[in-house]
Amino acid sequence: MSLFLALFGSLFGCSGVASSPTCSASGVGGGATDSCGTGGSGTGGAAVSPGNVQSIAVGDLAACALLNNKTIKCWGFNSKGQLGNGTTNASSTPVLVSGISNATSIASVGWHACAILSDATVKCWGQNDYQQLGSAVGATSLTPVAVPNVTNATALALGWNHTCALINDGTMMCWGRCSNKQCGTGLSSVTTPPTKVSGVTSVKAISAYDYHTCALLNAGSVQCWGETNLGTTATTVDHDPTTVVDGSQNAIAGITRIDSGLYADYASGTGSLYAWGNNNGGSLGDGTFATSRLTAAAVTGISNPISISGGYAEACAVLQDGTVQCWGENTSGEAGSDPNSYSTLLSPRQVSGIANVAQVSVGEGSACALRSDGNVYCWGNNYNGALGDGTTTNSFVPVHVIGL
Numbered sequence: 001m002s003l004f005l006a007l008f009g010s011l012f013g014c015s016g017v018a019s020s021p022t023c024s025a026s027g028v029g030g031g032a033t034d035s036c037g038t039g040g041s042g043t044g045g046a047a048v049s050p051g052n053v054q055s056i057a058v059g060d061l062a063a064c065a066l067l068n069n070k071t072i073k074c075w076g077f078n079s080k081g082q083l084g085n086g087t088t089n090a091s092s093t094p095v096l097v098s099g100i101s102n103a104t105s106i107a108s109v110g111w112h113a114c115a116i117l118s119d120a121t122v123k124c125w126g127q128n129d130y131q132q133l134g135s136a137v138g139a140t141s142l143t144p145v146a147v148p149n150v151t152n153a154t155a156l157a158l159g160w161n162h163t164c165a166l167i168n169d170g171t172m173m174c175w176g177r178c179s180n181k182q183c184g185t186g187l188s189s190v191t192t193p194p195t196k197v198s199g200v201t202s203v204k205a206i207s208a209y210d211y212h213t214c215a216l217l218n219a220g221s222v223q224c225w226g227e228t229n230l231g232t233t234a235t236t237v238d239h240d241p242t243t244v245v246d247g248s249q250n251a252i253a254g255i256t257r258i259d260s261g262l263y264a265d266y267a268s269g270t271g272s273l274y275a276w277g278n279n280n281g282g283s284l285g286d287g288t289f290a291t292s293r294l295t296a297a298a299v300t301g302i303s304n305p306i307s308i309s310g311g312y313a314e315a316c317a318v319l320q321d322g323t324v325q326c327w328g329e330n331t332s333g334e335a336g337s338d339p340n341s342y343s344t345l346l347s348p349r350q351v352s353g354i355a356n357v358a359q360v361s362v363g364e365g366s367a368c369a370l371r372s373d374g375n376v377y378c379w380g381n382n383y384n385g386a387l388g389d390g391t392t393t394n395s396f397v398p399v400h401v402i403g404l
Helices: 003-010
Strands: 053-059 062-067 072-076 092-094 105-111 112-117 122-127 140-146 153-158 164-169 173-174 191-198 203-208 212-218 221-226 235-241 255-260 264-269 272-277 293-303 307-310 314-318 324-329 344-350 356-360 366-371 376-380 397-402
Touching: 053 366, 053 376, 062 105, 062 366, 072 105, 105 153, 112 153, 112 164, 164 203, 191 307, 212 255, 212 264, 264 293, 264 307, 264 314, 293 324, 293 344, 314 356, 314 366, 324 356
Parallel strands: 053 105, 053 356, 153 203, 203 255, 255 307, 307 356
Antiparallel strands: 053 062, 062 072, 072 092, 105 112, 112 122, 122 140, 153 164, 164 173, 173 191, 203 212, 212 221, 221 235, 255 264, 264 272, 272 293, 307 314, 314 324, 324 344, 356 366, 366 376, 376 397
Protein backbone atom coordinates (compact mmCIF):
# COMPACT_ATOMS: atom_id res chain seq x y z
CA MET A 1 0.00 0.00 0.00
CA SER A 2 1.24 3.47 -0.74
CA LEU A 3 2.27 5.69 2.17
CA PHE A 4 -0.58 8.10 1.59
CA LEU A 5 -3.21 5.42 1.19
CA ALA A 6 -2.03 3.93 4.47
CA LEU A 7 -2.07 7.29 6.28
CA PHE A 8 -5.32 8.69 4.95
CA GLY A 9 -7.36 5.67 3.86
CA SER A 10 -8.87 5.35 7.34
CA LEU A 11 -10.50 8.77 7.39
CA PHE A 12 -13.96 7.22 7.20
CA GLY A 13 -13.41 4.84 10.14
CA CYS A 14 -14.71 1.82 8.22
CA SER A 15 -15.11 -1.72 9.40
CA GLY A 16 -17.52 -3.94 7.44
CA VAL A 17 -16.95 -6.61 4.81
CA ALA A 18 -19.45 -7.17 2.01
CA SER A 19 -19.77 -10.45 0.15
CA SER A 20 -23.12 -10.14 -1.63
CA PRO A 21 -22.93 -9.74 -5.42
CA THR A 22 -26.57 -8.71 -5.74
CA CYS A 23 -26.46 -5.09 -4.56
CA SER A 24 -27.56 -2.65 -7.26
CA ALA A 25 -28.59 0.96 -7.63
CA SER A 26 -32.25 1.84 -7.88
CA GLY A 27 -31.51 5.16 -9.55
CA VAL A 28 -28.81 7.30 -11.05
CA GLY A 29 -27.93 10.91 -10.48
CA GLY A 30 -28.05 12.86 -7.25
CA GLY A 31 -29.33 10.98 -4.25
CA ALA A 32 -29.26 7.50 -5.81
CA THR A 33 -29.98 4.79 -3.25
CA ASP A 34 -28.89 1.21 -3.68
CA SER A 35 -30.65 -1.94 -2.62
CA CYS A 36 -28.12 -2.62 0.15
CA GLY A 37 -29.33 0.41 2.05
CA THR A 38 -26.62 2.94 1.28
CA GLY A 39 -27.16 6.16 -0.57
CA GLY A 40 -25.21 9.13 -1.78
CA SER A 41 -25.35 12.57 -3.31
CA GLY A 42 -23.23 12.04 -6.40
CA THR A 43 -23.91 13.76 -9.70
CA GLY A 44 -22.64 11.11 -12.10
CA GLY A 45 -26.04 10.69 -13.73
CA ALA A 46 -27.03 14.35 -13.75
CA ALA A 47 -27.22 16.39 -16.93
CA VAL A 48 -24.10 18.45 -17.59
CA SER A 49 -22.62 20.08 -20.66
CA PRO A 50 -20.68 17.77 -23.00
CA GLY A 51 -17.09 17.25 -21.88
CA ASN A 52 -13.84 17.27 -23.82
CA VAL A 53 -12.16 14.07 -22.65
CA GLN A 54 -11.11 11.09 -24.79
CA SER A 55 -9.50 8.85 -22.15
CA ILE A 56 -8.37 8.82 -18.52
CA ALA A 57 -5.57 7.27 -16.44
CA VAL A 58 -5.42 7.15 -12.63
CA GLY A 59 -2.23 6.73 -10.58
CA ASP A 60 -1.55 7.00 -6.85
CA LEU A 61 -3.91 9.77 -5.69
CA ALA A 62 -3.47 11.58 -8.99
CA ALA A 63 -5.13 11.28 -12.38
CA CYS A 64 -4.79 12.51 -15.96
CA ALA A 65 -7.18 13.10 -18.85
CA LEU A 66 -6.46 13.20 -22.58
CA LEU A 67 -8.55 15.96 -24.12
CA ASN A 68 -10.08 16.18 -27.58
CA ASN A 69 -7.51 18.81 -28.57
CA LYS A 70 -4.69 16.32 -27.84
CA THR A 71 -3.48 18.11 -24.71
CA ILE A 72 -3.38 16.47 -21.27
CA LYS A 73 -4.59 17.73 -17.92
CA CYS A 74 -3.74 16.14 -14.56
CA TRP A 75 -4.80 16.70 -10.95
CA GLY A 76 -4.12 15.50 -7.40
CA PHE A 77 -0.92 14.57 -5.58
CA ASN A 78 2.26 15.96 -7.15
CA SER A 79 5.30 15.32 -4.95
CA LYS A 80 7.25 13.78 -7.85
CA GLY A 81 6.01 16.05 -10.61
CA GLN A 82 3.43 13.53 -11.80
CA LEU A 83 1.09 16.35 -12.85
CA GLY A 84 3.68 17.35 -15.44
CA ASN A 85 3.25 21.11 -15.09
CA GLY A 86 6.75 21.98 -13.91
CA THR A 87 5.93 22.12 -10.19
CA THR A 88 5.50 19.82 -7.21
CA ASN A 89 2.36 21.60 -6.04
CA ALA A 90 -0.73 19.47 -5.62
CA SER A 91 -3.87 20.61 -7.42
CA SER A 92 -7.50 19.81 -6.66
CA THR A 93 -8.45 20.87 -10.19
CA PRO A 94 -6.90 19.79 -13.51
CA VAL A 95 -3.72 21.55 -14.68
CA LEU A 96 -2.20 21.45 -18.14
CA VAL A 97 0.76 19.13 -18.72
CA SER A 98 3.59 21.22 -20.14
CA GLY A 99 4.79 20.85 -23.71
CA ILE A 100 2.34 18.26 -25.04
CA SER A 101 -0.16 19.26 -27.72
CA ASN A 102 -0.32 16.12 -29.86
CA ALA A 103 -1.01 13.20 -27.50
CA THR A 104 -2.98 10.18 -28.66
CA SER A 105 -2.82 7.94 -25.57
CA ILE A 106 -2.02 8.23 -21.84
CA ALA A 107 -1.12 5.90 -18.98
CA SER A 108 -0.38 6.40 -15.28
CA VAL A 109 0.55 4.17 -12.35
CA GLY A 110 2.12 5.21 -9.06
CA TRP A 111 3.94 8.51 -9.37
CA HIS A 112 4.71 8.68 -13.07
CA ALA A 113 2.73 9.06 -16.27
CA CYS A 114 3.42 8.70 -19.99
CA ALA A 115 1.84 9.64 -23.31
CA ILE A 116 2.09 8.46 -26.88
CA LEU A 117 2.34 11.35 -29.30
CA SER A 118 0.91 11.66 -32.82
CA ASP A 119 4.27 10.64 -34.30
CA ALA A 120 4.13 7.39 -32.25
CA THR A 121 6.97 8.43 -29.94
CA VAL A 122 6.62 8.49 -26.14
CA LYS A 123 7.12 11.11 -23.43
CA CYS A 124 7.01 10.48 -19.67
CA TRP A 125 7.13 12.59 -16.50
CA GLY A 126 7.18 12.24 -12.72
CA GLN A 127 9.19 9.82 -10.58
CA ASN A 128 12.37 8.45 -12.17
CA ASP A 129 14.35 6.81 -9.37
CA TYR A 130 14.57 3.61 -11.41
CA GLN A 131 14.70 5.39 -14.78
CA GLN A 132 11.09 4.44 -15.49
CA LEU A 133 10.93 7.60 -17.59
CA GLY A 134 13.39 5.96 -19.98
CA SER A 135 16.39 8.20 -19.43
CA ALA A 136 18.78 9.30 -16.70
CA VAL A 137 17.27 12.77 -16.14
CA GLY A 138 17.49 12.58 -12.35
CA ALA A 139 15.20 11.23 -9.65
CA THR A 140 12.21 13.12 -11.05
CA SER A 141 11.17 15.13 -14.07
CA LEU A 142 8.56 17.82 -13.49
CA THR A 143 7.80 18.07 -17.20
CA PRO A 144 7.59 15.44 -19.96
CA VAL A 145 10.85 14.05 -21.38
CA ALA A 146 11.26 12.04 -24.56
CA VAL A 147 11.80 8.29 -24.18
CA PRO A 148 14.74 7.26 -26.37
CA ASN A 149 14.69 4.36 -28.84
CA VAL A 150 10.90 3.96 -28.84
CA THR A 151 9.12 4.58 -32.14
CA ASN A 152 5.90 3.29 -33.65
CA ALA A 153 4.33 2.89 -30.20
CA THR A 154 0.65 1.98 -30.10
CA ALA A 155 -0.02 1.37 -26.37
CA LEU A 156 1.58 1.84 -22.95
CA ALA A 157 1.59 -0.16 -19.70
CA LEU A 158 3.11 1.21 -16.50
CA GLY A 159 4.20 -0.45 -13.29
CA TRP A 160 5.24 1.55 -10.27
CA ASN A 161 8.87 1.52 -11.34
CA HIS A 162 8.89 0.17 -14.89
CA THR A 163 7.27 1.12 -18.17
CA CYS A 164 6.43 -0.82 -21.33
CA ALA A 165 5.35 0.12 -24.84
CA LEU A 166 3.59 -1.97 -27.46
CA ILE A 167 5.09 -1.48 -30.92
CA ASN A 168 3.09 -1.62 -34.14
CA ASP A 169 4.83 -4.81 -35.27
CA GLY A 170 3.40 -6.71 -32.27
CA THR A 171 6.57 -6.61 -30.18
CA MET A 172 7.17 -4.87 -26.86
CA MET A 173 9.85 -2.72 -25.26
CA CYS A 174 10.27 -2.19 -21.50
CA TRP A 175 12.53 -0.14 -19.24
CA GLY A 176 13.06 0.88 -15.61
CA ARG A 177 13.27 -1.39 -12.58
CA CYS A 178 13.51 -5.04 -13.63
CA SER A 179 14.45 -6.62 -10.28
CA ASN A 180 11.95 -9.45 -10.75
CA LYS A 181 12.47 -9.60 -14.51
CA GLN A 182 9.15 -7.82 -14.99
CA CYS A 183 10.70 -6.07 -18.00
CA GLY A 184 10.90 -9.36 -19.89
CA THR A 185 14.38 -8.55 -21.15
CA GLY A 186 16.22 -11.26 -19.22
CA LEU A 187 17.76 -8.58 -17.01
CA SER A 188 17.10 -8.12 -13.29
CA SER A 189 18.75 -4.73 -12.92
CA VAL A 190 17.63 -1.22 -13.85
CA THR A 191 17.23 -1.24 -17.62
CA THR A 192 17.64 1.83 -19.79
CA PRO A 193 17.34 2.71 -22.58
CA PRO A 194 14.21 0.73 -23.50
CA THR A 195 14.92 -2.87 -24.48
CA LYS A 196 12.90 -5.37 -26.51
CA VAL A 197 10.98 -8.02 -24.56
CA SER A 198 12.30 -11.49 -25.35
CA GLY A 199 10.11 -14.22 -26.79
CA VAL A 200 6.84 -12.27 -26.95
CA THR A 201 5.41 -11.43 -30.36
CA SER A 202 1.99 -10.95 -32.00
CA VAL A 203 0.88 -8.76 -29.10
CA LYS A 204 -2.24 -6.59 -29.35
CA ALA A 205 -2.61 -5.25 -25.77
CA ILE A 206 -0.42 -4.94 -22.68
CA SER A 207 -0.80 -4.34 -18.93
CA ALA A 208 1.53 -4.03 -15.95
CA TYR A 209 1.78 -3.18 -12.29
CA ASP A 210 4.45 -3.31 -9.61
CA TYR A 211 6.55 -6.41 -10.32
CA HIS A 212 4.81 -8.02 -13.27
CA THR A 213 3.72 -7.48 -16.87
CA CYS A 214 1.15 -9.18 -19.14
CA ALA A 215 0.49 -9.31 -22.87
CA LEU A 216 -2.67 -10.19 -24.80
CA LEU A 217 -1.74 -12.02 -27.97
CA ASN A 218 -3.51 -11.80 -31.31
CA ALA A 219 -4.68 -15.40 -30.86
CA GLY A 220 -6.68 -14.37 -27.77
CA SER A 221 -4.44 -15.93 -25.12
CA VAL A 222 -2.54 -14.11 -22.36
CA GLN A 223 1.08 -14.34 -21.22
CA CYS A 224 2.53 -12.84 -18.04
CA TRP A 225 6.00 -12.59 -16.50
CA GLY A 226 7.84 -11.24 -13.47
CA GLU A 227 6.89 -11.88 -9.84
CA THR A 228 3.22 -12.77 -9.72
CA ASN A 229 0.65 -15.40 -9.10
CA LEU A 230 0.52 -15.85 -12.84
CA GLY A 231 -2.46 -18.10 -13.27
CA THR A 232 -0.10 -20.70 -14.67
CA THR A 233 1.55 -23.10 -12.22
CA ALA A 234 1.91 -23.89 -8.55
CA THR A 235 4.66 -21.29 -8.17
CA THR A 236 4.32 -17.60 -7.41
CA VAL A 237 7.38 -16.47 -9.36
CA ASP A 238 7.60 -16.98 -13.10
CA HIS A 239 10.25 -14.75 -14.59
CA ASP A 240 9.68 -15.89 -18.16
CA PRO A 241 6.54 -15.22 -20.23
CA THR A 242 4.05 -17.99 -19.45
CA THR A 243 0.55 -18.62 -20.75
CA VAL A 244 -2.31 -18.01 -18.30
CA VAL A 245 -4.54 -21.07 -17.77
CA ASP A 246 -7.82 -21.86 -16.06
CA GLY A 247 -8.47 -24.42 -13.34
CA SER A 248 -8.41 -27.23 -15.89
CA GLN A 249 -4.96 -26.11 -17.07
CA ASN A 250 -6.36 -24.94 -20.40
CA ALA A 251 -5.18 -21.61 -21.77
CA ILE A 252 -7.85 -18.94 -21.36
CA ALA A 253 -9.04 -18.03 -24.86
CA GLY A 254 -11.10 -15.48 -26.72
CA ILE A 255 -9.68 -12.66 -24.63
CA THR A 256 -10.10 -9.12 -25.98
CA ARG A 257 -8.92 -6.92 -23.09
CA ILE A 258 -6.61 -7.18 -20.08
CA ASP A 259 -5.52 -5.09 -17.13
CA SER A 260 -3.33 -5.51 -14.06
CA GLY A 261 -3.57 -4.48 -10.43
CA LEU A 262 -0.96 -4.74 -7.72
CA TYR A 263 -2.23 -8.11 -6.48
CA ALA A 264 -4.36 -9.50 -9.30
CA ASP A 265 -4.66 -9.50 -13.08
CA TYR A 266 -7.83 -9.41 -15.18
CA ALA A 267 -8.86 -10.59 -18.65
CA SER A 268 -12.17 -10.64 -20.48
CA GLY A 269 -13.71 -11.47 -23.83
CA THR A 270 -17.25 -12.25 -24.89
CA GLY A 271 -17.76 -14.42 -21.82
CA SER A 272 -16.56 -14.23 -18.24
CA LEU A 273 -14.26 -11.69 -16.69
CA TYR A 274 -11.30 -13.70 -15.37
CA ALA A 275 -9.08 -12.85 -12.41
CA TRP A 276 -6.04 -14.52 -10.91
CA GLY A 277 -3.33 -13.77 -8.37
CA ASN A 278 -3.30 -12.65 -4.75
CA ASN A 279 -6.72 -12.02 -3.21
CA ASN A 280 -5.53 -9.32 -0.82
CA GLY A 281 -8.50 -7.11 -0.02
CA GLY A 282 -10.85 -9.26 -2.08
CA SER A 283 -9.25 -8.17 -5.35
CA LEU A 284 -10.31 -11.39 -7.13
CA GLY A 285 -13.99 -10.53 -6.73
CA ASP A 286 -15.09 -14.14 -6.25
CA GLY A 287 -16.79 -13.79 -2.88
CA THR A 288 -13.80 -15.07 -0.91
CA PHE A 289 -11.14 -13.30 1.12
CA ALA A 290 -7.37 -13.90 1.33
CA THR A 291 -7.39 -17.02 -0.84
CA SER A 292 -4.92 -16.55 -3.66
CA ARG A 293 -5.53 -18.23 -6.98
CA LEU A 294 -2.84 -19.67 -9.23
CA THR A 295 -5.19 -20.13 -12.18
CA ALA A 296 -7.76 -17.86 -13.80
CA ALA A 297 -11.41 -18.05 -12.69
CA ALA A 298 -14.51 -15.93 -13.18
CA VAL A 299 -15.25 -12.76 -11.25
CA THR A 300 -18.72 -13.12 -9.74
CA GLY A 301 -21.57 -11.87 -11.91
CA ILE A 302 -19.64 -10.01 -14.63
CA SER A 303 -19.42 -10.96 -18.29
CA ASN A 304 -18.28 -9.18 -21.42
CA PRO A 305 -17.38 -5.81 -19.81
CA ILE A 306 -16.48 -2.92 -22.10
CA SER A 307 -13.73 -1.64 -19.77
CA ILE A 308 -11.77 -3.16 -16.88
CA SER A 309 -9.20 -1.67 -14.53
CA GLY A 310 -7.19 -2.97 -11.58
CA GLY A 311 -5.69 -0.84 -8.82
CA TYR A 312 -3.97 -1.41 -5.50
CA ALA A 313 -6.34 -4.05 -4.08
CA GLU A 314 -9.51 -3.03 -5.86
CA ALA A 315 -10.85 -3.26 -9.41
CA CYS A 316 -13.77 -2.01 -11.47
CA ALA A 317 -15.55 -2.98 -14.68
CA VAL A 318 -17.93 -1.14 -17.00
CA LEU A 319 -20.86 -3.32 -18.04
CA GLN A 320 -22.61 -3.34 -21.39
CA ASP A 321 -25.34 -1.07 -20.02
CA GLY A 322 -22.80 1.62 -19.09
CA THR A 323 -22.94 1.06 -15.33
CA VAL A 324 -19.86 0.43 -13.18
CA GLN A 325 -19.26 -2.36 -10.69
CA CYS A 326 -16.28 -2.45 -8.32
CA TRP A 327 -14.88 -4.83 -5.72
CA GLY A 328 -11.95 -5.19 -3.32
CA GLU A 329 -10.55 -2.73 -0.83
CA ASN A 330 -12.89 0.13 0.01
CA THR A 331 -11.31 1.86 3.02
CA SER A 332 -11.64 5.29 1.38
CA GLY A 333 -14.66 4.54 -0.78
CA GLU A 334 -12.48 3.71 -3.79
CA ALA A 335 -14.73 0.78 -4.68
CA GLY A 336 -17.68 3.15 -4.78
CA SER A 337 -19.50 2.05 -1.63
CA ASP A 338 -19.91 3.62 1.80
CA PRO A 339 -16.75 2.63 3.71
CA ASN A 340 -18.58 3.05 7.03
CA SER A 341 -20.61 0.00 5.99
CA TYR A 342 -18.18 -1.84 3.72
CA SER A 343 -14.40 -1.62 4.10
CA THR A 344 -14.01 -4.57 1.74
CA LEU A 345 -16.21 -5.80 -1.12
CA LEU A 346 -15.66 -9.48 -1.80
CA SER A 347 -17.93 -9.44 -4.86
CA PRO A 348 -18.72 -6.74 -7.44
CA ARG A 349 -21.15 -4.05 -6.36
CA GLN A 350 -22.64 -1.31 -8.49
CA VAL A 351 -21.32 2.21 -8.05
CA SER A 352 -24.27 4.51 -7.39
CA GLY A 353 -24.73 7.83 -9.14
CA ILE A 354 -22.94 7.09 -12.42
CA ALA A 355 -24.28 5.90 -15.77
CA ASN A 356 -23.41 5.95 -19.47
CA VAL A 357 -19.78 5.14 -18.72
CA ALA A 358 -17.31 4.33 -21.50
CA GLN A 359 -14.10 3.79 -19.50
CA VAL A 360 -13.07 3.23 -15.89
CA SER A 361 -9.58 3.68 -14.40
CA VAL A 362 -8.57 2.61 -10.90
CA GLY A 363 -5.49 3.80 -9.02
CA GLU A 364 -4.43 3.60 -5.38
CA GLY A 365 -7.14 5.06 -3.19
CA SER A 366 -9.32 6.53 -5.93
CA ALA A 367 -11.03 5.68 -9.20
CA CYS A 368 -12.44 7.65 -12.12
CA ALA A 369 -14.97 7.03 -14.88
CA LEU A 370 -15.23 8.65 -18.30
CA ARG A 371 -18.81 9.00 -19.44
CA SER A 372 -19.80 8.72 -23.07
CA ASP A 373 -20.49 12.46 -23.12
CA GLY A 374 -16.82 13.24 -22.40
CA ASN A 375 -17.25 14.15 -18.71
CA VAL A 376 -15.16 12.59 -15.93
CA TYR A 377 -16.29 11.59 -12.43
CA CYS A 378 -14.06 10.31 -9.59
CA TRP A 379 -14.57 8.76 -6.16
CA GLY A 380 -12.54 7.56 -3.17
CA ASN A 381 -9.70 9.23 -1.31
CA ASN A 382 -9.45 12.96 -2.10
CA TYR A 383 -6.11 13.64 -0.43
CA ASN A 384 -4.43 16.56 -2.21
CA GLY A 385 -7.39 16.87 -4.56
CA ALA A 386 -7.20 13.44 -6.20
CA LEU A 387 -10.89 13.59 -7.19
CA GLY A 388 -10.44 16.81 -9.15
CA ASP A 389 -13.59 18.51 -7.87
CA GLY A 390 -11.84 21.51 -6.27
CA THR A 391 -12.03 20.06 -2.75
CA THR A 392 -10.12 17.60 -0.59
CA THR A 393 -13.23 15.87 0.76
CA ASN A 394 -13.42 12.11 0.32
CA SER A 395 -16.46 10.78 -1.53
CA PHE A 396 -17.68 7.23 -2.12
CA VAL A 397 -20.13 8.50 -4.75
CA PRO A 398 -18.76 9.93 -8.01
CA VAL A 399 -18.06 13.67 -8.11
CA HIS A 400 -17.63 15.71 -11.28
CA VAL A 401 -14.06 16.66 -12.23
CA ILE A 402 -14.15 20.36 -13.07
CA GLY A 403 -12.15 22.25 -15.65
CA LEU A 404 -11.91 19.60 -18.37
